[in-house]
Amino acid sequence: MTRTRFLLFCSAVVFVLSVLSFQLFRLQVTERQGLSEIARGNALRDIRVLPARGLVYDRNGTLMVQNMPTYTISLASRYFDRTRIPLLAEHLGVPESVVSLRLEEAQEHNPYRLYPSFTNVSFEQYSRILEDSYWLPGVGWEIKHRRHYSTNVRASHALGYIGEVNREELNAIDQQSDSSLYRQGDFLGRTGVERGYEPWLRGIPGVARRWVNVYGLEIMSYAQGQGDQPPRGNYDLHLTLDYRVQELAESLFVNKRGAVVALDPNDGGIIALVSKPDYPLEMFNEGIQSDAWQVLVNHDEQPLYNRATMNLMPPGSTWKPFMALLALSEGLLGDEGEEATIFCPGYHPFGQGRFFRCLDVHGHKNVVQALQNSCNTFFFELAHRMDLDVFKTYANRFGFGVEAPTDLREQTAGFIPDSAYFNRTGRYWGKGSIMNLGVGQGDMGVTPFQLARYAAALANGGTLHAPHMVSHLVEPETNERIKLPAISDPSHLGIDTAYVNLVRRGMRLVMEAGTGRASQIPGIPSAGKTGTAQAPGNFTDHSVFIMFAPFDHPRIALAVQCENTGGGSLCAAPIASLLAEIYLKREIPPSWQTDIRMQRALSATSESLISTAE
Template identity: 30%
Template sequence: MSPKKRMTIHDHAAEASLFKRRAFFTFTCVLVMIGILLTNLYRLQIEDFKDFSTRSNDNRIRVVPVAPSRGLIYDRNGQLLAENRPFYTLQVLPEKVKNINETLENLKKVIPISDDEIEDFKTSLKYHRRFKPLSLKNRLTQEQVAEFSVNQYRFPGVYVDAGLKRFYPYGSLLTHVLGYVGRINQKDQARLEANDEWKNYAATKDIGKQGIERYYESLLHGKPGHLEEEVNNRGRTIRTLKSTPPVPGQDIYLTIDLNLQAKAMELLNGRRGTVVAIDPTDGGVLAMASSPSYDPNQFVHGISSKAYRGLLNDDARPLINRATQGQYSPASTIKPLMALAGLEDKVVTEQTRIWDPGFWQIPNVEHKYRDWKRWGHGWVDVHDAIIDSCDTYFYELAYKLGVNRIAQFMAPFGFGESTGIDIFEESTGNLPDKDWKRIKYEQPWYIGDTISVGIGQGYWTATPMQLAKAITIIANKGERFVPHFLKSLQDDTSKIDAPIDELPPIKLSNPHSWDIVIDSMYRTAMKKRFTHSPYMAAMKTGTAQVIGIAQDQKYDAKSISKKHRDNALTVAFAPVDNPKIVVAVVLENAGWGGDNAGPVAKGMLDTYLLNTDGSLKQ
């Protein structure tokens, strides 16, 4: 007999209570989850909408910077000195090229492509996205572009891309004025980042490296534009959403006279030296030639290491701007200034005369300081001393003045400091005094040091630009300007003249002293080279020793190496009564100043003041 089935008694009230508790718990959880969901939706859609929208756009929209075109550079007469020329690059879009190696081999049959270029291309290709173009060959010629264009149908995925690069049509003629542009390096980038300017160079590969190109980089560069492109998740461009054009750099006009600059280089004729010409009415630099020079165009696309080493190791130092970086003993070119110092300090007067037997001695000292004219000049006054360049007169004058008074008088003429010219490549030269020697050499200043300074030798060095500035002050009878290259700027509507930086004038206690010195320089010019000139000029020549010569030894240029021969110098201005041009010339190791630098100075004045038929320009 089967056991009886056990009967289950249900507690409906308890089960109902349990169900209610479970249902309530579940419903509460659902409400909490919905609350959390709604809270997150609110945060995403309301509170953080802008943030996530921006992140989304950053992933979807790509901003591509567009480089501005660089401003052009002209001379004072509107001659183009620096321009932007199109350059052509052979580009490859890898994803559209079925067989890279075969394509490269076939391309070599159409245009010359070196093995190095192919190797560089293949190396870059390893780390390059296939849907982005990659450069294969730069600087294609017009002929190469034409040859490829005819055969382009054979090379899907290969095309020629055009751009603009700086070009200097006059090559080495203006290198030390214009400078050049080159690729932005780490040093440039650090400088731009420090000045918070790096964002303006996002699309630019080049920057001014020297000269005008560097000094006025902020004007010439312009401002970049940008394209807003929609891209997919792989970075491929879908469409262009917005375009903001770049603002081109400003065109600038220089004070340089191209014809006069060309004449300066012609007169230098490859010799080591420099010519500076200044307009004394405003301080504008009319010409600044430094020889030898070099072609700046080779730096624009990147100069090879071999070519750069060649320039760097060249004994003629073509990379140095001799006009502003060359430091030379000014020699007799500073004798007019020394005469001014003596007249101003009343150490001498116009009537003061000394006897020159061909030498001068410090009282109670046997050593003789020789005059260039071994038998002497006899009785000389300040006029004779300047005209005949009498060393003995200036030995005595320097002895009476003392080096500190000389330095104090010469400083306002611009010696021993930057001229303020608008390029960065400039040396200050050296205007010595007692404190300078004590600090520099930890030695006392000797009277003999002062005697050498009195004729522009010894520790005194100056750049040709400083000499030109000082003679400009004489020509202007004390009026001073900062030498400069910038003449005007070209904006969208008009040409704006650059302000002229005028310094406080030098005022002498006796203004007649200016006339004394200028008259002596005029008589020097008439005696030397300007006897039959249709205009009146003033000049002073100088011959600077490069090495010391023993007291009883005679200087013989033929017996010493060329690099130890004297430097030739000349300073001049014209017309005397209304100066329009000041010239300073230095020829390294050329010998006598009047015979070598003098013709260069006269050639510059003739070119600027005379017509081709020899008549005066109006």
């Protein structure tokens, strides 16, 4: 090789490598900015991290609602080793043909991306697959959290269900606030506490900045997690609900339609809220199937309907304490006041004995005795003497005919007539039209929720609290306890305490020597009032009962309404009594009184609406 050729060769080498070095410099230094942006765009993903939805505890700290992980196994067919089909099939406990089939599905979907092929696999199956993941390329997994109800309480209407957020809601949320709050596929509370406390239960999603690989899988955190924002603002709820009371109430409501509302008369905390029939909340866990939804919506007994806060019916004789207080305050009983008596010949003379009948011939009764014996004549006479518009004013003051301040989202205001209503209906009306109102019948409707609030006000001497489900919130990480501000200041009935005590005495006599005798709580003095509301048509009457206990320092006030089961002492009273007892004593000791109440409560049956109609 001559010197020239050697130098030519050497210069060719230097030339080629210089060109390469120059280009390397250009890419790595000059064009660095733009090129590294391509790399970042490839690989940098902000992954939304949802906070765990808040847990729900009852008033004694019993966990009622929690989150349970569900495991999904996904396949990316391009990376899956087909000789491993038997291994995967064995781990999943399915035939190999099923795995092959799912693999084909995944292939059709996108061979390079993980496709959720097996949902709801058990934890054991999931962990076996995880252990063998080295042998199972192209197999991915995902953990989702679903609501799990850990007591055997349903509390469907109190807790409420969750549902997948829909397009309109997403649009609405986008316009209001941060669009990362909800995304397609997220769940939100639709009814009950889940809906009322949605912002606290949900919290604010965080962001995890991650490098992802070409298959979209996370490979490492960005800048040691400095760009990450942890999810925050999710709280656990502590309810005022007592799950034992709720549980007993639900179990006593076999074969019955109706509702129970139990309140703490001292602050308005809801101890139990039952509406029957109900439905298992688990139905909504994965997003409800449309056929299941149709069954719920079209069912004759309307399980989705919250009877506790929405069902309107006349209060029956449970209305009489209200009438007594109205009469005493307005001086309708004349100068003698509480000692004034009204004579009951077994009927009220206004209708010539035909329309306004009493259950018995009571003779001369004062207001306490009239309550004790539930004398209709006495209260017909009070209604005869009252002004209808004053009646309405009082009813509203007692929380009837208006919506209550509460954290429950669903309620109806109920209906209390005034003179304008009767004028509007266009027919002739007189005293006869309104006398029925004195015994809680006729053109009026109240909800069990309102009756319970009324019972609580009678229990505490005249204060109406805002009924609420939640006592406080707890931040799960720091255990910081947050007491939400009161929904509204308590209002007062504006009735002289002496009158309230008089009516309370009458209600105590109801339990001790009146229509509620058979539903006394052994060892605990209580006060109550039975009611029988006439059902329209030829159906059996509704059974209504209000109660509070213990008499001197009441801790629970209840309203129970059983549809089409007969008189108030037959079904509603024993149920209310048992619920009060379990709340106050934390158990129901066996006794003959227990047997009687249990027997009455369980044997009562709501008359079927269908069979009678046929």
